[in-house]
Amino acid sequence: MSYPKELRENTRIDEKMHPVQIFSNRALQKKPGELILYLHWHEHFEIIVMQQGSAVFHIDSESYEALPGDVLFVPAGALHVGYSLCDGEISYLAIVYNSSLFQNWMQDSLHTKYVLPYLEGRVQLPVKPTRLDPSCADYYYLLEQANTEFIEKQPAYQLMVKSQLHMLLTLLSRKFLPQQLPEQATNQYVHNREQFKALIEYIEASFADKQTVADAARRMNLNVHHFCKMFKKLTGRTFIDYVNVCRVNEAERLLLAGDLSITEIAGRVGCDNSNYFTKMYRKYKGVAPSQLRKQLADANKIPLSEPIA
Numbered sequence: 001m002s003y004p005k006e007l008r009e010n011t012r013i014d015e016k017m018h019p020v021q022i023f024s025n026r027a028l029q030k031k032p033g034e035l036i037l038y039l040h041w042h043e044h045f046e047i048i049v050m051q052q053g054s055a056v057f058h059i060d061s062e063s064y065e066a067l068p069g070d071v072l073f074v075p076a077g078a079l080h081v082g083y084s085l086c087d088g089e090i091s092y093l094a095i096v097y098n099s100s101l102f103q104n105w106m107q108d109s110l111h112t113k114y115v116l117p118y119l120e121g122r123v124q125l126p127v128k129p130t131r132l133d134p135s136c137a138d139y140y141y142l143l144e145q146a147n148t149e150f151i152e153k154q155p156a157y158q159l160m161v162k163s164q165l166h167m168l169l170t171l172l173s174r175k176f177l178p179q180q181l182p183e184q185a186t187n188q189y190v191h192n193r194e195q196f197k198a199l200i201e202y203i204e205a206s207f208a209d210k211q212t213v214a215d216a217a218r219r220m221n222l223n224v225h226h227f228c229k230m231f232k233k234l235t236g237r238t239f240i241d242y243v244n245v246c247r248v249n250e251a252e253r254l255l256l257a258g259d260l261s262i263t264e265i266a267g268r269v270g271c272d273n274s275n276y277f278t279k280m281y282r283k284y285k286g287v288a289p290s291q292l293r294k295q296l297a298d299a300n301k302i303p304l305s306e307p308i309a
Helices: 099-105 109-114 134-139 141-152 157-180 193-205 213-219 224-235 239-257 262-268 274-285 289-300
Strands: 020-030 035-040 045-052 055-059 062-066 071-074 080-084 088-097
Touching: 020 035, 020 141, 020 157, 045 141, 055 071, 055 224, 088 141, 099 157, 109 157, 134 141, 134 157, 141 157, 193 213, 193 224, 193 239, 213 224, 213 239, 224 239, 239 262, 239 274, 239 289, 262 274, 262 289, 274 289
Parallel strands: none
Antiparallel strands: 020 088, 035 080, 045 071, 045 088, 055 062, 055 080
């Protein structure tokens, strides 16, 4: 999936009365460091269930490695991005749900006491609960059952999915809520996250312009050292890497469209020097722009619009 034009994702939810969706994600022929989940945020909660391969997910200011069977809980509104840690295929489930899924239980005092604090953001579940208590893995069968219900769509499957998610949240609340409320209630959202969202939206809309670390740090009112540290924690990439990835992704789109020369594409993505553009593109995509054009031409058996050099 290519980088979005806006960081905020309008996640597809098919049934508005039952706001939960389960996505089965597969990334084929990935190499370590390659993107498997673009940087974004949404208003919903998300549960990532690793099924095959290995990956690292950056969720707000922390990184979390995930192997098959690992489960990560992404808070609503959190910036998150994922990269491969292995060669080959990666697959994982993304279970996305809105807090309104449980609105019918708002009158239940036990729900209000044990689950609602998490849905309201007063406290947060650990992103990787098994780091703190390995026995939490005993509850993850509920996610497998919810996925089976969602796939098979038997009568009242929506109620089954909702019940299984609610049971999981309740069981995790048993583990962690006594240590989090009332005296230790804290907001784990990263400092300046909203400002970083605005900055990254600006980068993705203006990557062809001159982008310097100093200018970006100034926009955030941070010194360069602290800015670079925070940016790497949030995105998993350095600032320059992030800008360059935006550029080569757009360049790839333009190369596949076939309407512009390589020199024109280099200029479109902010590279005045076509030799530098070729080196940058090869670094991130593993192939030179001219080679990609040749492969595309050979596949389509059409004459090349420019010499390959």
